[in-house]
Amino acid sequence: MRRRAYLLVFVLAAVSTPLAQAPKPGVSLPDGVTTRDVKFFSEGVQCFGRIFLPKGLTADSKAPAVVLAPGWAETEASIEKYAARFTTRGLVAMAIDYRGWGKSGGFLYLDDGVRWDDRLRFSQHTARVRIRRKRLIPDAQVLDIRNAISYLQGEPGIDRARIGVWGTDMAGGHVLVSAATDIRVKAAVAQVPVIEGRDVPRKAFAPSAVQQAQLVRLARTGQAPATAIAADTMNEEEARLALAEYHPFWYADAVPPTTAVLFVVAEKDTKVNNDAHAAAASKLLRGPNGVTVIPGATHTLSTPGALEAAVEAAAAWFQKYL
Amino acid sequence: MPAPLRLGLLAAVVLGTGLSAQIATDLVAKRKADFHTQATDADMKRDGGTQPRDWNYDLPEGVTTRQVTFYVGGGTPLYGKLFLPRQFSPRGRWPAVVVGHGINALSIGIEKYAARFADRGLVAMAIDYQSYGFSGSGADDLRLLEPDTTTDARTVTEKQARVLVKRTNLNNVEEVADFRAAVSFLQGEPGVDPERIGIWGSSNGGTVVVAVAAADARVKAVVSQVSGAPPSARGPAPLAAPMLDDAVRRARTGQGAEVDGGFSFKSKVDMWSAQRNRDVRPGSTLDQIPATTRVLFLPAENDELSGPGGAGALAATKYLMERGVTAQTIIYPELTHFQAYSHTGFDVGSTLAADWFLKYLGTGAPPKTTKAATDSLNVRR
Numbered sequence: 014m015r016r017r018a019y020l021l022v023f024v025l026a027a028v029s030t031p032l033a034q035a036p037k038p039g040v041s042l043p044d045g046v047t048t049r050d051v052k053f054f055s056e057g058v059q060c061f062g063r064i065f066l067p068k069g070l071t072a073d074s075k076a077p078a079v080v081l082a083p084g085w086a087e088t089e090a091s092i093e094k095y096a097a098r099f100t101t102r103g104l105v106a107m108a109i110d111y112r113g114w115g116k117s118g119g120f121l122y123l124d125d126g127v128r129w130d131d132r133l134r135f136s137q138h139t140a141r142v143r144i145r146r147k148r149l150i151p152d153a154q155v156l157d158i159r160n161a162i163s164y165l166q167g168e169p170g171i172d173r174a175r176i177g178v179w180g181t182d183m184a185g186g187h188v189l190v191s192a193a194t195d196i197r198v199k200a201a202v203a204q205v206p207v208i209e210g211r212d213v214p215r216k217a218f219a220p221s222a223v224q225q226a227q228l229v230r231l232a233r234t235g236q237a238p239a240t241a242i243a244a245d246t247m248n249e250e251e252a253r254l255a256l257a258e259y260h261p262f263w264y265a266d267a268v269p270p271t272t273a274v275l276f277v278v279a280e281k282d283t284k285v286n287n288d289a290h291a292a293a294a295s296k297l298l299r300g301p302n303g304v305t306v307i308p309g310a311t312h313t314l315s316t317p318g319a320l321e322a323a324v325e326a327a328a329a330w331f332q333k334y335l
Numbered sequence: 336m337p338a339p340l341r342l343g344l345l346a347a348v349v350l351g352t353g354l355s356a357q358i359a360t361d362l363v364a365k366r367k368a369d370f371h372t373q374a375t376d377a378d379m380k381r382d383g384g385t386q387p388r389d390w391n392y393d394l395p396e397g398v399t400t401r402q403v404t405f406y407v408g409g410g411t412p413l414y415g416k417l418f419l420p421r422q423f424s425p426r427g428r429w430p431a432v433v434v435g436h437g438i439n440a441l442s443i444g445i446e447k448y449a450a451r452f453a454d455r456g457l458v459a460m461a462i463d464y465q466s467y468g469f470s471g472s473g474a475d476d477l478r479l480l481e482p483d484t485t486t487d488a489r490t491v492t493e494k495q496a497r498v499l500v501k502r503t504n505l506n507n508v509e510e511v512a513d514f515r516a517a518v519s520f521l522q523g524e525p526g527v528d529p530e531r532i533g534i535w536g537s538s539n540g541g542t543v544v545v546a547v548a549a550a551d552a553r554v555k556a557v558v559s560q561v562s563g564a565p566p567s568a569r570g571p572a573p574l575a576a577p578m579l580d581d582a583v584r585r586a587r588t589g590q591g592a593e594v595d596g597g598f599s600f601k602s603k604v605d606m607w608s609a610q611r612n613r614d615v616r617p618g619s620t621l622d623q624i625p626a627t628t629r630v631l632f633l634p635a636e637n638d639e640l641s642g643p644g645g646a647g648a649l650a651a652t653k654y655l656m657e658r659g660v661t662a663q664t665i666i667y668p669e670l671t672h673f674q675a676y677s678h679t680g681f682d683v684g685s686t687l688a689a690d691w692f693l694k695y696l697g698t699g700a701p702p703k704t705t706k707a708a709t710d711s712l713n714v715r716r
Contacts, residue, residue, distance in 0.1 A: 053586045053587070054585060054586055054587070054588070054589040055586070056474075056475035057474070057475045057476065057477065057478045057501070057589060058474070058475070058478075059479075059483060059589075088487075114487065115487065118479060118483035118485070119483060119485050119492070120409055120474040121474050121477040121478070121479060121498065122409070122410040122411065122474060122477070123471060123472075123477065123498070123500070124493070127500065129472070129500050129502055130502075131441075131467065131468065131502045131503055131600075131602055132602070133502070134501065134502050134503060134593075134602065134603050135499055135500070135501055135502075136499070136500045136502075137480065137497065137498070137499055137500075138497070138498055138500060139495060139496070139497050139498075140495070140496065140498055141493065141494070141495055142477075142479075142493070142494060142495075142496045142498055143410070143491055143492070143493050144479075144483065144485045144491065144492045144493075144494070145409060145410070145474075145490065145491050146485055146486075146487055146489065146490050146491070146492075147487055147490050148409060150409075152508075160585070160586050161586070163582040163583050163585060163586035163587075164583070164586040164587060166579070166582070166583050167583035167584075167586065167587050173579070192571075193569070193570060193571065194571050194614060195571050195574075196571040196572065196573055196574050197574060197579075198571075215622070215623055216552070216623050216625055217548065217549055217550055217551055217552040217554075217623050217624060217625050217628070218550060218551055218552060219552035219553070219625070220552075220553065225519075225522060225529065225553070228515075228519040228522070229519050229520070229522050229523035229529075230523075231406065231516075231519065232405045232406055232407070232516045232517075232519035232520040232522075232523065233405060233406070233519075233520055233523050234406070235406035235407075235409070235410060236406055236410050236412065237409065237410025237491070238410070238491050239491065239493060240491070241489060241490055241491060243491075244490035244491035245490050247409070248490055251409060258550075266569075267569040267570045267571075268570070269570055269571060
């Protein structure tokens with residue numbers, strides 16, 4: 014419920030902010046730090062990224078860079094405070110919106126009526142389309158992080174060989190998956206991470222009868238929905254099914270030994286069981302790894318000093334391993 | 336099926352020996368001379384792809400077809416062509432098989448396998464992957480040519496817009512999803528037993544089906560033709576220039592470099608496809624295949640694309656068997672990659688595949704047995 018309230022606040026803010034406006038980060042920027050709003054393509058969808066540039070960065074610099082990924086049903090705005098602070102450590106930081114969230118474009122579907130021919134690889138049309146938003150598909154979000162890395166690697170002043178990823182909440186799992194599937198990730202920080210899968214054997218997904226019925230329904234009647242009610246229902250059903258087979262824990266032992274992974278956990282996290290998630294995952298890593306506990310902190314890191322301590326731990330990790 | 340093979344199969348099942356997990360291979364030995372002819376006859380050479388004459392077939396007597404639409408990835412419409420066996424009844428319980436094509440092939444080139452499977456008593460559905468043939472382009476193959484003004488205030492917006500439609504976007508991650516959506520569709524098809532679904536894939540599709548088996552336990556039998564990845568380690572694939580530069584270009588402009596991707600029909604694919612497909616390495620997920628899924632590899636001895644001697648398939652088979660998963664490799668003697676689709680290659684290959692499916696999925700049953708729990712999956716549109 015609290016999450017929904019938060020989301021509503023964000024939605025109102027997003028609606029009232031024209032896209033073309035000059036960057037106005039929601040946080041005060043450290044001295045000399047600048048930001049730049051960019052569009053990066055993730056699988057054909059124009060996504061939003063806000064790049065925070067440290068003081069003194071030039072096109073000739075060879076700075077390390079970090080992609081920051083928001084938590085479950087969150088947007089770029091929620092993690093700017095981290096990106097802004099990382100820049101004081103000489104890091105370039107790019108906070109992103111996933112496909113279908115915040116200032117990123119949505120998932121596109123054609124209504125009936127468009128014909129194509131494979132001999133024409135790219136064809137242009139004016140057509141009825143349906144654009145879906147607020148889908149929660151973990152695999153798609155991981156891909157968004159990886160495509161943001163690609164964008165960053167083309168940014169002047171950045172050292173392509175020194176790329177890190179940072180994610181909070183569900184994105185803590187995403188960065189672990191990114192580290193295990195993308196060779197470009199050299200350092201990762203998973204903050205208050207949700208890393209499901211410890212108690213699930215790494216085997217093919219065997220959907221329950223209820224899940225099978227949902228899969229059948231999506232395959233047989235799952236055209237892009239036309240109404241908000243249908244879209245909300247489909248978002249929820251898709252997310253539930255996707256989560257049922259999303260197990261970042263399975264990826265821990267596939268992270269290369271050259272990639273350094275830090276878990277930053279809140280001591281009094283009531284949402285995520287740190288022992289079952291971060292601590293357990295860290296034991297499977299082959300490379301440099303650590304678990305930093307923020308004393309007294311809860312999942313939102315809202316207690317006094319918690320945010321600063323979490324930033325400090327992450328920034329120090331990136332500095333050391335990038 | 337020739338009578339001796341039928342008897343051999345029966346004997347193996349009745350005896351219940353260790354060998355009974357395998358299907359008989361006498362057919363291959365019996366057709367040795369035909370394989371040799373195909374391998375040496377100039378007219379039967381198939382370098383660089385199949386030919387349109389390889390795609391033709393006669394619809395077997397009593398087999399009926401129906402073209403269907405099913406959905407993947409949040410609303411992308413895919414095309415399937417159902418082949419229904421003689422005596423099929425929507426009130427019965429029949430095993431069913433998804434039939435999927437290779438790189439820049441199309442369902443029209445492999446319909447004949449589905450027809451053959453239906454002739455043998457299986458429901459079979461040949462599909463086009465997303466962005467191929469009669470299937471729609473996925474959300475990642477469509478691009479808005481104007482600013483996307485939608486916001487999180489609405490979860491769906493319908494409008495008239497300028498769009499770019501991209502075709503032949505080779506992507507094995509999406510092909511895995513396409514196969515699984517097809518399995519879901521078949522599970523809900525009246526007359527199909529949702530507990531007895533198999534998948535058949537050839538060439539690149541043969542690679543994908545093994546990955547599907549590692550992802551989805553609903554698949555009970557797999558046939559992987561002219562493919563076969565040996566066991567491999569998990570972890571990220573290497574990524575170096577010029578592919579790395581292409582990643583940057585894709586993220587900054589929306590489109591990277593293209594390369595020739597055509598085998599059986601000529602077309603371009605993204606250069607990036609080769610990199611993206613390394614996210615699906617079935618050799619690294621063989622250990623995820625459950626014992627309830629049975630895997631048959633049908634490699635060609637002189638395969639110029641997937642490697643000679645069926646080495647990858649044999650290694651994967653050994654790996655699976657050691658872990659209690661029923662698997663078998665049967666090699667098409669002397670054939671090259673694309674010869675598998677015609678003449679003796681097709682005859683023997685489709686027969687062995689059907690044998691495998693019938694052995695592990697069983698045969699169709701006329702209406703009488705009903706199980707309420709699984710019947711509820713059969714939702715009508």
